[in-house]
Amino acid sequence: MKNRKKPDDEQNKKMSRRDFMGAAAAATAFTIVPRSVLGGRGNIAPSEKVNIAGIGVGGQGGGDIRALSSQNIVALCDVDWRHAGGTFKRHPNAKKYKDFRIMLDEEDKNIDAVIVATPDHVHAVASMAAIKRGKHVYCEKPLTHSVYEARMIAKAAREHKVATQMGNQGQAGEERRLMSEYIWAGAIGQVREVHVWTDRPLQGINGVYWPQGVDRPKETPPVREGLDWDLWLGPAPERPYHPAYAPFKWRGWWDFGTGALGDIGCHSIDPIWRALKLKCPVSVEASCTLVNNETYPVASMVTYHFGARGDMAPVKMTWYDGGLRPPRPDELEEGQQFGTNGTLFVGDKGKMFGYTILPESLRKDFGKPPKVLPRSPGHHQEWIDACKGGKPAGSNFDHAGPLAEAVLLGNVALRPEIKEKLTNKSLLWDGPGFKFTNMPEANKYLHTEYREGWSL
Amino acid sequence: MRSLKRTAKRQGRGVVKKHHRANNVDAGLSRRDFVRAATAAAAFTIVPRYVLGGAGHVPPSEKLNIAGIGIGGRGAGDLHEVSSENIVALCDVDQRYAAGAFKAYPNAKKYRDFRRMLDKEDKNIDAVVIATPDHTHAVITMKAIKMGKHVYCEKPLAHSIYEIRKVTEAAREAGVATQLGNQGQASESNRLVCEFIWNDAIGPVREVHSWSNRPISPRGIDRPRETPPVPEWLDWDLWLGPSPQRPYHPCYLPFSWRGWWDFGTGVLGDIGCHQFAPIFRALKLGYPTYVDACSSGVNSETAPLASMVRYEFPSRYDFPELELTWYDGGLMPARPKELKEGLRFGNADDNLFVGDKGKMLGHRLLPESRSQEYGKPPRVLARSPGHHKEWLDACKGGPPAGSNFDVSGPMTEVILLGNIALHMGQKLYEKGLKLYYDGPNMKVTNLPEANEYIRSEYRDGWNL
Numbered sequence: 022m023k024n025r026k027k028p029d030d031e032q033n034k035k036m037s038r039r040d041f042m043g044a045a046a047a048a049t050a051f052t053i054v055p056r057s058v059l060g061g062r063g064n065i066a067p068s069e070k071v072n073i074a075g076i077g078v079g080g081q082g083g084g085d086i087r088a089l090s091s092q093n094i095v096a097l098c099d100v101d102w103r104h105a106g107g108t109f110k111r112h113p114n115a116k117k118y119k120d121f122r123i124m125l126d127e128e129d130k131n132i133d134a135v136i137v138a139t140p141d142h143v144h145a146v147a148s149m150a151a152i153k154r155g156k157h158v159y160c161e162k163p164l165t166h167s168v169y170e171a172r173m174i175a176k177a178a179r180e181h182k183v184a185t186q187m188g189n190q191g192q193a194g195e196e197r198r199l200m201s202e203y204i205w206a207g208a209i210g211q212v213r214e215v216h217v218w219t220d221r222p223l224q225g226i227n228g229v230y231w232p233q234g235v236d237r238p239k240e241t242p243p244v245r246e247g248l249d250w251d252l253w254l255g256p257a258p259e260r261p262y263h264p265a266y267a268p269f270k271w272r273g274w275w276d277f278g279t280g281a282l283g284d285i286g287c288h289s290i291d292p293i294w295r296a297l298k299l300k301c302p303v304s305v306e307a308s309c310t311l312v313n314n315e316t317y318p319v320a321s322m323v324t325y326h327f328g329a330r331g332d333m334a335p336v337k338m339t340w341y342d343g344g345l346r347p348p349r350p351d352e353l354e355e356g357q358q359f360g361t362n363g364t365l366f367v368g369d370k371g372k373m374f375g376y377t378i379l380p381e382s383l384r385k386d387f388g389k390p391p392k393v394l395p396r397s398p399g400h401h402q403e404w405i406d407a408c409k410g411g412k413p414a415g416s417n418f419d420h421a422g423p424l425a426e427a428v429l430l431g432n433v434a435l436r437p438e439i440k441e442k443l444t445n446k447s448l449l450w451d452g453p454g455f456k457f458t459n460m461p462e463a464n465k466y467l468h469t470e471y472r473e474g475w476s477l
Numbered sequence: 478m479r480s481l482k483r484t485a486k487r488q489g490r491g492v493v494k495k496h497h498r499a500n501n502v503d504a505g506l507s508r509r510d511f512v513r514a515a516t517a518a519a520a521f522t523i524v525p526r527y528v529l530g531g532a533g534h535v536p537p538s539e540k541l542n543i544a545g546i547g548i549g550g551r552g553a554g555d556l557h558e559v560s561s562e563n564i565v566a567l568c569d570v571d572q573r574y575a576a577g578a579f580k581a582y583p584n585a586k587k588y589r590d591f592r593r594m595l596d597k598e599d600k601n602i603d604a605v606v607i608a609t610p611d612h613t614h615a616v617i618t619m620k621a622i623k624m625g626k627h628v629y630c631e632k633p634l635a636h637s638i639y640e641i642r643k644v645t646e647a648a649r650e651a652g653v654a655t656q657l658g659n660q661g662q663a664s665e666s667n668r669l670v671c672e673f674i675w676n677d678a679i680g681p682v683r684e685v686h687s688w689s690n691r692p693i694s695p696r697g698i699d700r701p702r703e704t705p706p707v708p709e710w711l712d713w714d715l716w717l718g719p720s721p722q723r724p725y726h727p728c729y730l731p732f733s734w735r736g737w738w739d740f741g742t743g744v745l746g747d748i749g750c751h752q753f754a755p756i757f758r759a760l761k762l763g764y765p766t767y768v769d770a771c772s773s774g775v776n777s778e779t780a781p782l783a784s785m786v787r788y789e790f791p792s793r794y795d796f797p798e799l800e801l802t803w804y805d806g807g808l809m810p811a812r813p814k815e816l817k818e819g820l821r822f823g824n825a826d827d828n829l830f831v832g833d834k835g836k837m838l839g840h841r842l843l844p845e846s847r848s849q850e851y852g853k854p855p856r857v858l859a860r861s862p863g864h865h866k867e868w869l870d871a872c873k874g875g876p877p878a879g880s881n882f883d884v885s886g887p888m889t890e891v892i893l894l895g896n897i898a899l900h901m902g903q904k905l906y907e908k909g910l911k912l913y914y915d916g917p918n919m920k921v922t923n924l925p926e927a928n929e930y931i932r933s934e935y936r937d938g939w940n941l
Contacts, residue, residue, distance in 0.1 A: 223773075226774065226903045309783075324811040337811070344773045346771045353909070359906060445819055445822070447818075459818065
């Protein structure tokens with residue numbers, strides 16, 4: 022692994038823009054300099070293209086790369102070359118890798134930024150490796166696999182002053198801004214209760230996107246061609262290959278994924294987080310179907326309590342998945358769908374379903390809220406702009422880190438060992454201190470243990 | 478075996494006994510004959526139960542002659558509870574499951590087919606205890622009621638709303654003593670729930686949460702493809718009873734039928750009858766305005782692994798509108814903040830009442846300090862001599878049992894309406910509806926196809 026140039030070495034040389042960024046990052050590690058000051062000077066010029074490497078380029082990774090194809094896609098890395106085939110084909114000039122560590126070493130000079138769209142359990146190690154090299158990072162949601170990783174990644178990104186964005190692309194939408202603007206304008210009064218749900222892992226009435234509530238398969242089929250199973254496992258504990266994990270169905274497994282909550286929570290809790298200006302929760306609890314130590318439960322409900330924020334009242338947020346939903350509000354007119362995914366804010370003066378104010382009479386009376394939030398040029402574009410010195414992207418890790426932490430805290434509550442104990446208490450969370458204060462044994466689930474040879 | 482035992486027992490009972498078997502034209506009316514006569518009379522005039530009671534029933538000094546139908550598992554437990562009486566006949570389609578009860582009551586006559594038993598033993602039976610799978614409750618109960626037998630039937634009262642309505646009406650008309658097997662209703666706890674609420678301990682109640690995480694019977698699965706041979710100890714055709722024909726498989730019995738829609742009624746049907754009893758009683762609930770449901774996935778074969786059902790009840794008497802939410806499969810409401818850390822908020826089963834002035838978990842006021850400060854509410858309800866004893870007393874002319882069908886029938890209808898909402902869950906979602914319900918007319922008013930579930934279809938040869 023090459024060392025990055027130190028700032029003092031650089032004085033005699035013509036600085037490349039990439040070198041300059043490194044310098045800026047080092048300089049700002051101990052002083053707080055607003056991003057905007059660094060922006061214009063330290064980053065890639067707006068007229069230039071960003072040199073991007075993809076890590077995990079099948080599936081959603083392929084989609085992210087497509088969304089960023091106006092830039093230079095210079096390198097592609099995937100442990101499953103069959104799954105990555107389509108993306109490889111679309112970018113024949115990009116260098117191909119299986120191991121992101123080798124790619125980052127070999128392509129260090131050629132890469133400005135990386136897109137991480139691996140399974141959840143690899144997000145943190147890949148993102149951290151890139152951040153430490155001063156690369157800008159776009160990482161798919163959830164930001165990480167463990168609460169600790171989310172905390173550390175956000176911290177590292179802040180220290181290295183790289184441009185970051187989590188892959189919860191909905192955050193860039195118009196409706197998300199309206200949700201905040203309605204709440205801030207007092208359209209439904211003080212909000213003390215929010216509901217948020219997804220039908221995942223269900224797909225339609227009887228299908229599933231991926232199974233949950235199942236046990237580890239006993240068969241040990243040969244590793245499929247094109248897949249480097251050891252690299253796919255990455256930092257996760259060793260286990261034999263099985264198609265039950267890769268590609269895609271890893272989401273349901275504790276060791277690799279983060280369940281329906283991790284998959285969708287970062288999308289759908291995001292607007293709640295913004296509108297209600299949430300910081301870390303003060304408590305979390307959960308109930309669910311039978312859960313084992315292999316996979317997430319078939320269906321779950323997670324309840325978070327948040328304290329007061331400024332003049333905003335304490336709020337209770339309830340998550341539902343696997344087909345569960347909150348009560349359909351009486352104000353919702355018959356015939357209007359309640360949604361397979363959705364959010365419902367319950368205010369003192371009314372309700373907001375998505376960005377629709379309920380009841381309709383209130384919506385009509387209230388009209389449109391004042392437009393106080395700037396609109397987005399698009400989720401991926403936000404990040405590109407930030408890489409080029411623009412303002413931080415909407416879901417930069419200072420925002421996405423705490424959001425992902427909260428989402429992943431819900432999964433701690435769903436751990437079999439913890440869920441059993443929730444009959445006697447809710448988990449009380451000390452966010453700044455990074456610990457549960459009333460159930461020490463839960464703290465180990467804030468971390469993911471890494472295999473030898475892997476570290477953050 | 479119209480037994481010597483019975484004859485011996487009745488010695489010294491005088492005229493009625495002596496002419497017991499005689500035709501009622503030329504002999505004094507037997508009490509059973511009297512019940513029939515009274516029933517016939519009552520079919521066209523409304524006669525309060527208590528008028529009939531004392532006269533038409535078995536005198537308290539006598540023992541009842543009881544037949545058990547479905548006598549393994551819970552049925553054996555029920556028989557044990559009434560074993561102070563004469564257990565004269567036993568019926569089960571599963572000789573293996575029934576073996577324990579057969580052994581416990583060696584003098585009882587044994588049957589496989591309840592129809593045959595009731596026909597043959599008509600004269601020897603005063604009352605029946607029914608603990609078959611849900612799908613045969615109604616046909617058995619109805620036949621027994623029509624023969625003037627008192628009925629103790631396990632919960633839920635029947636497999637469909639229509640069956641419940643018909644059985645409840647028939648029991649009322651026949652004037653027989655009835656009791657549903659939700660024995661918790663007889664508890665001190667259930668009375669305290671009522672007395673706290675009626676004494677305004679938590680103010681008007683607008684919200685109740687009720688949950689159960691039992692039993693863990695298989696759910697959320699598909700019909701098996703294998704067709705193993707029917708074991709020699711089982712009469713599969715009789716086990717199916719009125720249900721549609723399907724091949725035998727050990728995944729259905731014993732007990733595990735609860736999760737299969739054709740036979741059982743899921744956790745809601747099973748445990749809801751226990752959990753809802755104090756709620757219905759304390760809050761005087763009738764039929765809901767609407768019901769809504771969601772679940773971890775419903776198929777046409779089995780109940781979901783986990784479900785939530787929400788009922789909205791209109792205001793009634795002095796009570797405001799109420800939202801009642803049911804949870805099963807491990808789901809439960811959020812822990813009330815009034816419940817101090819360390820106090821159990823278990824997922825096994827419980828009820829949480831949310832009033833304008835406070836909360837109550839089961840019959841415990843929250844927080845603990847409130848409970849201590851409040852003490853006990855005034856005692857306004859009579860205490861129970863025991864759930865089975867209530868029924869035995871009613872059979873002998875005492876007051877109606879606490880969960881007689883006039884009480885438990887409408888409640889069970891509401892419970893099974895929840896299952897219809899679960900069946901319709903996806904449709905409700907797609908169409909953006911809640912299920913509006915016209916209770917008196919047993920009709921879902923805004924989703925006609927839901928009404929197909931009001932009544933179970935019977936196989937040829939079976940009727941109510």
